Amino acid sequence: MTKNSFPKDFLWGGALAANQVEGAYLEGGKGLTTVDLMPTGKKRWDIAIGNVESFEPMEGEFYPSHVAIDFYHRYKEDIALFAEMGFKALRVSISWARIFPNGDDQEPNEAGLKFYDDLFDELLKHGIEPVVTIAHFDVPIHLVEAYGSWRNRKLVELFETYSKTIFKRYKNKVKYWMTFNEINMLLHLPFIGAGLVFNEGDNKLQIQYQAAHHQLVASALAVKACHEIIPDAKIGCMLAAGMTYPYTCNPDDVYKAMEKDRESFFFIDVQSRGEYPGYAKRFFKDNGLTIEMEPGDEELLKNGTVDYIGFSYYGSRATSTDPEILKQISSGNVFASVENPYLEKSEWGWPIDAKGFRITANQLYDRYQKPLFVVENGLGAADVVTAEGEVIDDYRIEYLRKHIAAMGEAIQDGVEMIGYTSWGPIDIVSASTGEMKKRYGYIYVDRDNEGNGSLNRMKKKSFDWYKNVIATNGENL
């Protein structure tokens, strides 16, 4: 075990997203969002990729975001538990539709602004640094209906207004920001990532990359505004990371793996380096895509580069050019990946690869030479409450122990790291499946996939383990 690799002010903590925890989906003046239209079950996936039948919740479906884990009403109790674990930081997102219920309202909604004021005060009272994502998957539904969401340039202006509103309001409370959660998700789950809905005959790739351009410009404008309004703040991007391995050393496989990684790096290359990379221009040309830019966009991108690279890491990916190997695309993973015979998988089929975490962190740092912030990592598992009323989640401890150790190695490799906020420190709704059963927490929430349960909170075995990790600054794993 390595010793003393974590910086002394390392931000240990956990990460949440408004749509997966808050519930209260129409309380306090909040408007409907994309995620409020995503039920659990088979339909969810179809909607996530942009096949949307209705802009209202449908009869007979269960919508997990509507109550979620009721964080909106219970955040004080939850934050007290995070404080007991010794959290230095909590990553949350602001729901755009709490601040601007329709997304294009003239005035912000005071009740929504007040909710986050109170939430940040509660965190600060416990000495917990708020780390805030401006957009974590939930687009106000009115923007989807009225403008076609991010396919429309109008969203850039609306997002800028929203960002400036929250920067001004929370400038004395929030010093760590991120623009778009997992911005590369737009290419994989376009409705979740960007509120994109497709019609028959749409050139999906064209729409996705145009929407990506709009998000990239919006991100750059938010970075610029943040630096002007809160000069002592840091603002980052957020990538769904995980290196793609070539299945063999056949150069065709190696090249394909590089291309797969570039699909994701494309976003961060623009957000961190401030310009479209050459390989993207070639990709657009080869695929007959034309990205409409406005005069001044290039300069905006150049001047709106991020301060740090936030990323999520759950596991690595693998690819091949061999049609036989390609038949074993692993199930359950948002990023299509061939099965890696060297790795175990989670119950949901996600590859488990702690060494890949070290590799990915090194790869990102080598590429961008900016501090990294691990803002998501963890194991989704179906915990069982024993007859004694306990959750003995040794498998989770094992996963986290290996990943935190790998992160420590990366730091010793010279990678600058701001902090580590593990995903879902309290059980929350799964983004991809909508289940409650897929749990990541140190704290168990009594609620099932159908919405039954008291919503009571209970510490799991991992609670004390993580508390000790934080108390020893990562020495006792």
Ligand code: BG6
């Ligand atoms: C990331 C998202 O994709 O992974 C989170 O930023 C999400 O919102 C997390 O919850 C884990 O995925 P899932 O599908 O297990 O909830």
